[in-house]
Amino acid sequence: MQEFINQLDGMAVLDKEGYYTYVSPGWERYTGFHASEVLGxxxxxxxxxxxxxxxxQTGKAVTRGLVSFNGIPAFTTYFPRFDQNGELCGIMLYIVIQGKESVAQFQTRIIALSSQIEFYRKELSMERGAKYNLDNIIGESKAILDLKHKILQASRSSSTVLIEGETGSGKELIAHAIHTLSPRCSANFVRVNCSAIPNELMESEFFGYAAGAFTGASRKGKIGRFELADSGTLFLDEINLLPMTMQPKFLRVLQEHEIDPVGSLKSQFVDVRVIAASNIELEQLVEKGSFRSDLYYRLNVIRISAPPLRTRKEDIPLLVQNFISRLNKQLGMMIGDIGSEALNFLMAYDWPGNVRELQNAVESAMNQTDHTILTIKDFSQLTERIRMRERKQAVTHYKLIPAKQAFEKSLIQDALMACEGNRKKAAELLGISRTMLYNKMAQYEIGDS
Structure with a gap:
């Protein structure tokens, strides 16, 4: 940016009231006014x-001729500046001198510099930024359209975001999309799974440590994840597994925007936007006492729920087509489509593993098929998994209440029949009290006959 400004004949910045807040050296040379004379x-x-x-008045950029200083004619372009809410908050203006030829040369230079800036921005984003954007969230259901609207809203803010949803529902995609759309998009997007870091290493991993902080520490010290994400976004996946001992330290960062590296005597300011994700509702953990309520409130400024796949089955055809297209490139295959019978089968399933399970099923089918169109036979692993789950559910169902109740009802009916409807004798035969017999008869709707 400094290189860009230095190539301008003159540049100045105005606030929303028209006060100068910045003038470049070129502007000072052209106008003859020193910054100290004009600022404010x-x-x-x-x-x-x-x-x-x-x-x-118009909120639009304009280019106009400017009265010359010291006999030097110039053109000035005024660019409106807008804040995150879309409100006009000031003007940036730049001066081009030496007439129309310089204007054309300057425009050419602007285009070249803009292309360079865009190239390096994309390179930075690919190297250290988010991998996914809003287009990677596939679907046209109302749930997905509402989700995308919330993502766009969240991207305009720097407040913390809490993403809640079942495993495999796409929480990380949401975090990537928020960062990609935000003003922080060219800065680091640091992903951390809180369950993957051992408790004893967590403090140094997140906050770093000073040189020689402990035995075995690097002589140069270490940068923590919060510092690495400075000016960018830190995505904390599975925040529900953050140990209680670390929660006060995270709360301090969110409140004070400061970190304390291990072994350091000085706090360090960090400008980090935190996006946290949990597959369990944190409010439940707060009620159980396993998650601090004050940290929960700090995280839960903007809340986004990732919809489970079973609530948006109309998106399954689009998701399947997207997976086939993407996996064709990754696996070197030429699968063209999926048959209607197979697609209906996928639409009828409830997908407890959500989008991740669907992608696994499609990839497995593509590796099993000998044809260019997927059929229901190609989803044999999924059908077998469904059968196994149904058998387990059937066994569980059989072991529990229904089988016991059916047996009790039959036994009471047989005892009453053997005692010719005499409840006192039937209770004695069953070895229970008459009161209990009456209760059981009422429960199972057994009459006198």
Missing amino acids: RKVWEIIPESHATEVF
């Missing part, structure tokens, strides 16, 4: 002919 003063006091008024 309105543009019309220095240059009465300024066209800043037009920009404040």
Whole structure:
């Protein structure tokens, strides 16, 4: 940016009231005013002919000729500046001198510099940023459209975000998309799974440590994940597994924007946006006492729920087509489509593993098929998994209440029949009290007959 500014003949920045907040050295040379003379003063006091008024009124950029200083003609372009809420918050203006030829040369230079900036921004994003964007969230259901709207809203803010949803429902995709759309998109997107770091290493991993902080520590010290994400986004997956001992330290970062590296005597400021994800509702953990309520409230500023696949089955055809297309490239295959019978089978399943399970099923089928169109036979692993789950559920169902109740009802009916309806004798035969017999008869709706 400094290189860009230095190549301008002159540049200045105005706030929403028209006061100068910055002028470049080129602007000082052209106008003859020193920064100390103009900063904090309105543009019309220095240059009465300024066209800043037009920009404040219309909110659109304008390019106009400017009265010359010291006989040097110039053109000035005024760019409106908008805040995160879309409100006009000021103007950036740059000056091009030496007439129209310089304007054309300057425009060419701007295009070249803009291309370079965009190239390096993309390179940075690929190297250390998020991998996915809003387009990677596949679906046209109302649940997905609502989700994308919430992502767009969250991307305009720097507040913490809590993403809750079942395993495999796409919580990480949501975090990537928020970062990609945010003003922090060219800064680091640091992903950390809280369950993957041993408790004894967690403090040094997140906050880093000073040189020689402990035996075996690097002589140069170590940068922690919070510092690595400075000016960017830190994504904390499975935040529900964060140990109680670490929760106060995380709370301090969110409140004070400061970290304390292990072994350091100084706190360090960090500008980090935190996005946390949990496959368990944190509110439940707060009620159980395994998660601090104050940390929960700090995380739960913007809350987004990832919808489970069973609530948006109309998205399954689009998801399947997307997986086939992507996996064809990854696996070197030429699968063209999925048969209607197989697709209906997938639509009828409830997908407890959500989108991740669906992708696994499609990839497995693609590796089993000998044809270019997937059939229901290609999903044999999924059908077998469903049968196993159903058998387990049937066994569990049989072992529990229904079998016991059916047996009790039959036994009571047989005892009453043997005692010709005499309840006292039937209770004695069954070895229970008459009161219990009456209760059981009422429960199972057994009459006198």
